Amino acid sequence: MDRGTPARNGNPIVIQDLTKQYDEVTAVDGLNLEVRQGEMFGFLGPNGAGKTTTISMLCGLLKPTSGTAFVAGYDVTKDGTQMKQHIGVCPQEAAVFKFLTGRENIELLGNLHGVEKEVLRARMDALLAESGFAEAAKRRAKGYSGGMMRQLNLLMALISDPEIVFLDEPTVGMDARARRRTWEYIGSLKEQGKTVLLTTHYIEEAQALSDRVGIIDYGELIALGTPVDLMAEHGAKDLESVFLNITGRRIAEGS
Amino acid sequence: MQASKIGVLTVVELKKLYRDLTNLFVMLLMPVGLTLIFYLALSGVTNDYYPVPGMNHFEYLLPGVMGYSVIYMGMMVALGLTEYRQSGLLKRIEATPVTPAIYLGSQIIAYMIIAVIQALIVLLVARLLGFQPLGGLLGLLLASLFLALLGITAVGLGLITAAVAKDSSAAGGLAVIFILPMMMFGSYLAVFSDMTRNIARFMPNFYVTDSLSVIFHTGGLAEPVIWQNLLILAAISVVVVVAGIQLFKRTAYS
Numbered sequence: 173m174d175r176g177t178p179a180r181n182g183n184p185i186v187i188q189d190l191t192k193q194y195d196e197v198t199a200v201d202g203l204n205l206e207v208r209q210g211e212m213f214g215f216l217g218p219n220g221a222g223k224t225t226t227i228s229m230l231c232g233l234l235k236p237t238s239g240t241a242f243v244a245g246y247d248v249t250k251d252g253t254q255m256k257q258h259i260g261v262c263p264q265e266a267a268v269f270k271f272l273t274g275r276e277n278i279e280l281l282g283n284l285h286g287v288e289k290e291v292l293r294a295r296m297d298a299l300l301a302e303s304g305f306a307e308a309a310k311r312r313a314k315g316y317s318g319g320m321m322r323q324l325n326l327l328m329a330l331i332s333d334p335e336i337v338f339l340d341e342p343t344v345g346m347d348a349r350a351r352r353r354t355w356e357y358i359g360s361l362k363e364q365g366k367t368v369l370l371t372t373h374y375i376e377e378a379q380a381l382s383d384r385v386g387i388i389d390y391g392e393l394i395a396l397g398t399p400v401d402l403m404a405e406h407g408a409k410d411l412e413s414v415f416l417n418i419t420g421r422r423i424a425e426g427s
Numbered sequence: 428m429q430a431s432k433i434g435v436l437t438v439v440e441l442k443k444l445y446r447d448l449t450n451l452f453v454m455l456l457m458p459v460g461l462t463l464i465f466y467l468a469l470s471g472v473t474n475d476y477y478p479v480p481g482m483n484h485f486e487y488l489l490p491g492v493m494g495y496s497v498i499y500m501g502m503m504v505a506l507g508l509t510e511y512r513q514s515g516l517l518k519r520i521e522a523t524p525v526t527p528a529i530y531l532g533s534q535i536i537a538y539m540i541i542a543v544i545q546a547l548i549v550l551l552v553a554r555l556l557g558f559q560p561l562g563g564l565l566g567l568l569l570a571s572l573f574l575a576l577l578g579i580t581a582v583g584l585g586l587i588t589a590a591v592a593k594d595s596s597a598a599g600g601l602a603v604i605f606i607l608p609m610m611m612f613g614s615y616l617a618v619f620s621d622m623t624r625n626i627a628r629f630m631p632n633f634y635v636t637d638s639l640s641v642i643f644h645t646g647g648l649a650e651p652v653i654w655q656n657l658l659i660l661a662a663i664s665v666v667v668v669v670a671g672i673q674l675f676k677r678t679a680y681s
Binding site: 228231232233253254256257259261263264265266267268269271272276280281283284285286312328 | 431516520
């Protein structure tokens with residue numbers, strides 16, 4: 173597959189001094205980060221920390237106030253259309269067309285990414301079989317539960333077989349069983365060699381799945397490392413304790 | 428490749444219209460019901476100033492009813508787009524290689540098709556009720572061109588409404604602001620006095636009502652007023668739809 177500037181340190185996501193300002197509020201503040209090829213990167217932070225704003229800028233949905241980012245070698249501010257050929261996005265909202273069936277929703281996303289008809293059909297059959305969603309996909313999404321909408325949301329992001337996947341709270345609203353199955357499924361993306369940037373409020377999910385974790389708060393990256401390194405650094409028994417320790421301390425400092 | 432994406436998105440929009448019962452009701456039953464109501468209320472009323480001897484008030488107002496059925500598309504576009512924005516679907520589409528121009532182009536095509544179908548349903552029902560339109564096939568095609576241009580204008584107004592409205596319920600209320608004067612002046616009141624006719628000239632559907640009246644009532648396809656109206660309507664549709672696209676692009680994904 174063609175790329176913009178393959179050299180960008182060889183990393184599929186490179187963020188340089190990325191800032192997003194809304195009037196008086198700085199949602200993302202001079203963010204610098206690189207996500208490595210084939211890495212599962214957990215991007216954590218409290219509500220309103222700047223996670224979704226960052227993902228929106230990386231996907232070409234929001235223009236940065238300053239700084240830049242390269243995704244699949246493309247400058248997201250200049251080569252958005254080419255960059256989007258290489259990414260799959262699972263948004264925070266269950267963004268599905270309710271009047272279409274699950275299959276039609278997935279097929280639509282494949283078509284919008286320009287996937288060939290035959291390839292699309294084969295890929296969709298495989299995707300539905302792997303995810304256990306084949307039967308549900310025959311029905312219109314209007315009758316789906318919240319968890320099923322979420323599953324469909326994820327499958328729509330993957331039908332183009334993207335090299336880079338952005339998963340913004342992919343399991344929110346799922347029951348425990350569906351969430352576990354989806355975690356396993358997300359874990360399998362790594363085996364397929366995909367680079368995944370995952371945001372989640374389930375810290376145990378991030379700990380189990382992520383190669384590295386970045387914690388963002390007030391728009392700034394305040395911790396970066398493997399879950400094991402971060403736990404060792406903070407003398408914590410799990411990643412949740414690290415998270416609460418770091419973000420809690422900042423709240424206390426700010427008050 | 429981009430053309431096929433417009434096709435795919437147009438089909439999705441058409442599916443939304445015929446799979447949703449409310450949409451289907453507005454799309455099919457509204458023009459039928461509107462025509463029947465006008466027929467029952469006005470088919471017995473005649474007047475000397477009508478261009479064709481023996482014409483009744485229902486037949487006289489029919490071109491206005493056809494235009495009116497198209498204007499409603501603006502509200503459907505506004506409601507649909509605000510709903511897509513609220514549910515995150517616009518962002519989802521924006522995160523694919525599809526440009527906003529392709530997406531909005533598919534909206535224009537889908538609603539233009541529906542607009543023409545709706546107006547032709549009005550004509551078909553009127554025909555079944557005894558109305559004899561003049562102008563032949565060429566007249567019908569020319570009328571369809573006017574209706575398509577009005578459909579584009581309605582989509583433009585829908586885009587402007589969706590850009591301004593925060594949610595779909597606000598969009599419904601705002602859409603009435605442009606629908607009401609168009610309905611009153613552009614469709615029905617223009618005939619009553621010079622004042623109402625002058626006000627009606629600011630309504631895009633007036634040019635449809637005026638031209639369709641000439642086409643269907645007199646069959647005079649070569650009348651200069653038709654071509655003059657066509658030019659004015661084309662200009663209005665371009666201005667409104669371009670303004671709508673620009674405004675909507677600015678607000679849709681934020």
